[in-house]
Structure formats: C-alpha cells, structure tokens
Amino acid sequence: MSAISLARVAGGASRRIFVLLALLLAVLLAAPWIANDYLLTVLIVILYSAFTGQAWNIMMGFAGQLSLGHALYAGLGAYVSAVLFVDFGIGPWIGFLAAVPVAAAAGAIIGFLAFRFGVAGVYFAILTIAFAEFARIGFDHIAAVDASAGLFLPVRQVAHNDLWHLRGDPTMFYYVILAATVAAFILCRLLLESRIGYFWRAIREDEEAARAAGVATFRYKMVAVMISAGLTSFAGVFYAFFYNNLFPEQVFNIGRSIEMILGPVIGGIGTLFGPILGAFVLTGLAESLNAAMAAFGLDMPGAKQVFYGVCLLVVIVALPQGVWPPLARRLGLAKDKP
C-alpha cells in the first residue's frame, strides 16, 4: 500500500519535471522569434554557461573532484578546431571529433598524475590550475597558432546559414548551443543513473569506503575527468566559431575556469538542473544589471565581477546546497523524501 502511494508520488514528481522541462524547451525553441539580437546573445551566453557548467559538474558534482582549470579543455577544443579550420579547411564538427581526444588526453594526464600519486582535494584543484596556466603561457609562445597575437578565423558573409561550417547568424549559433545543452543534460542524466554514476557518487561521498565496497576508484575518477574534459572541449569549438578570435590570455585564463563553476555552485553542485538554473540566474541577473546601469547611464567596469561575488556570497550563506534543491522541494519535484 505504502509502496504504491510512494510510487505514485515519485511518478507525479517525474511527470511534473517532464512537463516543466517540455515547457522550458518550448520557450527556448521559440525564443529566436521573440527575442531581439541582444537578448539572443544573452541567451547564447547563458546556454554556453549551462553547457560548460554541466560538463564541469560531472567531475565535481558527480565524482567529487574539484577542477579549477576547465578553461584548459575549452581552450584546447577551441585551438584544435580553429587550427584545423584555418590551416586545413576542416570544418568544426570534424574539428570537434579531433578536439575530444585531445582534451580527454589532457584530462587523463592530469588525472593520472593526481590520482596515481594521491594528489587530492585542494592540491588536485591547484594542479588543474597549474595545467591551465601552462597552456596559457605555452600557447602564448606557439608561433603556429600566432602566439599572443591571437588566432583569427576568417569571417565571410554567407547568404544563408552554413551549419556544417558554423558560419551564420546568431540564431543558428543559438540553436547549436541549445542542442548541445540538451544533449549534455541527457548525457548527464544517463551517466548519473547508470552503474558508473553510482560509483562516482560513492567516491564523492567517501573514497575509502567506496574502495572497500569494491569500487575501482582510480579507473572511475579517470573516466570522470576524461568525459568532463571531452565534453568541455565542445564549448571551446563553439567559442572559436562564434567569436572568431582566440587569444591564449583569454581562453586559458583562470577567470574562464571560475566562470564555468559559478553556475553549478549557484544552482546546486551535483544536481542535474543546478548548472542550468545557475546559468540562468547568474547570467540573467548580471545582464539585467548591465541593462539597468546602461539605462541609468552608469558605466562601471568590473560591476559584473562584483555582482558575481555578491551572488556567490548570498548563495553560500543562505543556500549552501545551491538554488535548485530548495526550489525543487518547494515545487514538489524532489524525489527523495526526508
């Protein structure tokens, strides 16, 4: 009897989640018809952040490994695809296929060094920063990618959108990043509810206990880093073809890494919706602030960073689990009963 009613409650919760998701997706699909160019660009930035947040969340939220150097993987994705395009005329989708193994290999090297030699916690985080910094300084001196002068992708006017070469108007880029975000969401959900997802969460909760329960922790942490890195590299490919210019100082900057983790931290680390919600909350509010300041004729460089800081502070103090978990309970979407 109680099992039946429990099942009904859980079914109700997942049905409500499904309806909510379908609504959100419908709104996002319709957005280009409603939104102006500015709003569309903001939405692209939001979805970009939701995508990278989800990719980062696999490592930290699922497997408990704190990376503060994810700019490395996005940067590698950007440079691999850009170089293939500029020097060899190879399109971004093939470029992405090349970028995934490169980023995953970089993640594997960092993971191997850390996990093999017991570098964990903050020390692991520092190692990830170090590798991103190596890349930043290294790429600044690689002549083949025009070093610090920056790599520029040829911009040509196209009569219609060229999806294969990612040349076109913001609407096309918007749909590409929307599709990527949805795909990442589905991937994360599948991973979290699979065998590997259980092992990741066990490692996150207590690595020694996980190992005692037979979990091959080294292997599953390596898989987490490689999937996370490979997924993040797509964000780099998108970045390269959307902005058409790459500077090591920018793409590998530690600020990029930090921006990636803000969404999940605000939304809720380890949750499926957290990174997406966090991206909307953070970027949405920051852009509203920008617009409001512009309306009042205020021009304060750095206001966005200050605003991010305030947001983080508020969330850490008031909602240490992020915005999503309490919101899910409020909406009756939480599956686990207290």
Next chain:
Amino acid sequence: MTALLSLQRISKRFRGLVAVDGVGFEVRQGEIFAVIGPNGAGKTTLFNMIAGALKPDQGSIIFDGRPIHGLSPDVVCRRGIARTFQLVRPFPALSVEDNVVVGALLRRHGVGEARQRAQALLRRFDLFDRRHRPASALTLPDRKRLEVVRALATEPKLLLLDEVVAGLRPTEVDRLVAVLRELNRDSGLTILMIEHVMRAVMALAARVLVLDHGTAIAEGTPDDVVRDPAVVQSYLGAEAV
C-alpha cells in the same frame, strides 16, 4: 574443513612501534572467527592488512588459495572479502538504498537488478522502511547495520566485521547477532570479527584469537579462551571470569 583465509607470520610496524608482530591463524570455510584483545592490541591493523588498506611488512595472507597481501582494497573486495569500518562510513548524502546499490553493483551491471538485491538485504536487516532516507539521517545502530548490509551486497565469501555491535544496546546486539548467525548458517558465509562485546563473541564465534601488544596470546573456543590465565590477566580482568 579447509582454510578460507590463512595468515602466516604477519607483521606491521609504524615507525618504531610494532603494531602486529608475527601473527598467524586460519579461518576455516563457513566458520565464525573472532579476534579479541585490549585497545591497541593491533586488531584493526590486522584487519586493514587483510582488507588491503595496509600492506604487511612481513608475512603472507592467503585467501581462497591465492595470496592477497599487497593488493588494493577494491581488488581484495572483488576477490570476495567485504569489510565494515569501526567508525562507520556510509555514503552520507546517498539514500540508504543507494548505499547498498553501490555494493550490489560490484557483481551486477544493471542498476535495477542491483536495486532488487539491495532491497532484499534491507528487508532482512529491518532497514527497508528507511530506505529513502539519506544515510546521514540514520541513528548509529541503523548506520552500523547499513554498513553490514552494504558489505554483504558485494556478495563476499568472507565478511570482516570491525566492532560492529559496539555501542549498541543489548537487545540490538542480540538482534544483529541473530541475523549474522542466520546468514552464516543459511548461506555458509564465513565471518571474521573484531569484537569487544563478549556477549556477541560468546554467542557467535566458533573460535577466538586473543591479541595483546601485537602478538597472539591464545587461540581456541570461546569457553577455553576466557579461562586462559594469560587472557584473563591481559584483557578480561579478574571479575570477568
């Protein structure tokens, strides 16, 4: 009966301190074997060496006919030895059921299948009605049982219990003892336990090893051991007899 686990002259030093000094014993297939001794006798160190958490400095550990000393804990677990921790270590944010699912996934690839197995075990240990709670919300006795259930979910041939009834009330001790005896009788599970609570040792163990200052000072049936003068002297105290 053949030996499932055999320790041969195992030693472990921490800097100058000899924690375990040339200890050897055999645990037979299907028996319940207890290691007792005062605090600091080296019981947990011994356990950690069997479970792979520590490497012995000397000696060998043979399990199921193959040496296991020096293997990592996850490999030891896959060979068929599951352990509990003295200070319980459930996965706090995971639900009670998911804690057990992690263990059950060791020998099953489907999550649904592992969940069925987990639920059956949770029923047997009276945790079924609490299965959706986060493990951190359980009381200590429940967390101790959860620790046993998670270990059992890996389908071990040998279960290592590290002071699993310590801190429980006598009625809870008896309940857990009953379930463990049932498991041993019905499925032939071999159990090696470290225990302070003599009530549980006397009720469960077929044979007992007494450790003191890292060396084995007595081995035999519980009744023999508690009458051994050396044991009384070092551990039980005169009033225990």
